[in-house]
Amino acid sequence: MARLGARLLLAWSIALLATCAAAVPVISDKAGARKPPSPPPAAHPAEPPSYGTRRDVRPFIDDMVAAGLNRRDVTRWLAAAKFQPKIIAAMQRPILEPPKWYEYSPQFLSDGRIAGGIAFWQAHESALARAEREYGVPAHVIVAIIGVETYYGRHTGSYRVIDALTTLAFDYPRRASYFRNELREFLLLARELGISPLEPKGSFAGAMGYPQFMPGSVRRYGVDFDGDGRIDLWTDGDDVIGSVAHYLARHDWLRGQPVLLPAVISTDGRSAVLQKLDGGISERRPLAAWTQDGVTAGAVPADLSPEPVGLLMLEERPGMSADDAGAASYWIACPNFYVITRYNKSRLYASAVWWLAEAILNVREVQRSVVIGPPAATHNGPN
Numbered sequence: 001m002a003r004l005g006a007r008l009l010l011a012w013s014i015a016l017l018a019t020c021a022a023a024v025p026v027i028s029d030k031a032g033a034r035k036p037p038s039p040p041p042a043a044h045p046a047e048p049p050s051y052g053t054r055r056d057v058r059p060f061i062d063d064m065v066a067a068g069l070n071r072r073d074v075t076r077w078l079a080a081a082k083f084q085p086k087i088i089a090a091m092q093r094p095i096l097e098p099p100k101w102y103e104y105s106p107q108f109l110s111d112g113r114i115a116g117g118i119a120f121w122q123a124h125e126s127a128l129a130r131a132e133r134e135y136g137v138p139a140h141v142i143v144a145i146i147g148v149e150t151y152y153g154r155h156t157g158s159y160r161v162i163d164a165l166t167t168l169a170f171d172y173p174r175r176a177s178y179f180r181n182e183l184r185e186f187l188l189l190a191r192e193l194g195i196s197p198l199e200p201k202g203s204f205a206g207a208m209g210y211p212q213f214m215p216g217s218v219r220r221y222g223v224d225f226d227g228d229g230r231i232d233l234w235t236d237g238d239d240v241i242g243s244v245a246h247y248l249a250r251h252d253w254l255r256g257q258p259v260l261l262p263a264v265i266s267t268d269g270r271s272a273v274l275q276k277l278d279g280g281i282s283e284r285r286p287l288a289a290w291t292q293d294g295v296t297a298g299a300v301p302a303d304l305s306p307e308p309v310g311l312l313m314l315e316e317r318p319g320m321s322a323d324d325a326g327a328a329s330y331w332i333a334c335p336n337f338y339v340i341t342r343y344n345k346s347r348l349y350a351s352a353v354w355w356l357a358e359a360i361l362n363v364r365e366v367q368r369s370v371v372i373g374p375p376a377a378t379h380n381g382p383n
Contacts, residue, residue: 052079081166100315136255144357186215209233269294284308
């Protein structure tokens with residue numbers, strides 16, 4: 001009996017092991033072989049608390065109530081705002097080495113962007129002429145800024161402005177103060193325009209419309225240029241044009257003055273002059289001081305403003321210059337160049353605006369001369 005019991009126990013154990021083995025998937029690299037079951041999906045991080053109920057948002061709501069908005073409305077709008085982790089990731093992305101001019105400029109000086117600028121100018125010729133008369137800002141500069149900013153309205157941003165600004169105001173500590181002020185300006189702007197703050201869309205930083213104005217800039221510099229009773233920078237080309245011109249004029253655009261002048265640096269003074277550049281641009285000094293250092297400006301107008309000027313360096317594509325001393329071009333940056341940097345402080349941005357403006361102007365003039373044609377010859381000979 002003992003032997004029989006032992007045999008039965010052994011048989012039962014073998015059967016149990018076989019059953020367990022059959023239950024364990026076999027891992028194989030052959031096609032069609034069974035594979036281990038996928039792990040359960042990772043749990044999604046919990047949604048952050050509603051901005052409408054967060055303790056750190058309450059002082060902001062109080063501030064908006066003090067500015068005349070209804071507490072229930074403000075709370076409801078902020079409760080509807082959605083945290084945007086992609087925006088925080090974009091703002092925290094490490095800053096890489098800035099591009100060179102020859103890397104940065106092609107996207108803005110493409111044939112398509114030049115043609116788009118000519119078409120925009122043609123569609124809004126009257127408003128551009130009036131803006132130039134009233135504010136002193138050339139039409140081609142206005143067009144170029146709109147072209148660089150949003151490709152003439154094609155790319156105005158897909159984030160709800162309230163989502164972008166609320167995310168940055170309360171979940172991006174490094175610039176929270178700035179974005180809280182812009183969120184405040186946005187809610188006040190929505191009241192002034194009579195629109196829901198839940199509707200407008202813009203960039204991940206909250207910039208809006210064709211010219212990518214931040215809300216505070218819309219309130220300070222936005223212009224109802226067509227006189228219809230409201231400022232519309234999303235669909236009204238006249239308002240966009242007037243607002244861009246007004247912005248530049250308010251930042252001290254000098255009527256009739258140049259933006260860039262070509263510059264040549266003497267061999268003897270080159271090293272000392274280049275040491276004055278910081279990130280490709282210098283501080284401003286009187287033109288006479290640059291001349292004394294061996295910098296010669298070309299095409300200087302007789303009525304050039306006495307305001308100080310800077311030196312700008314633009315990296316040209318290697319091999320494009322016979323003088324391969326850095327393969328760079330040099331320019332005297334006049335006060336109007338620095339006005340463009342008030343729109344965006346990058347030297348590359350301001351340079352792209354100017355060279356796009358020049359390209360649009362030059363191509364437009366060529367096209368107009370072809371369409372108009374030379375004057376017809378007068379036939380004075382015999383019949």
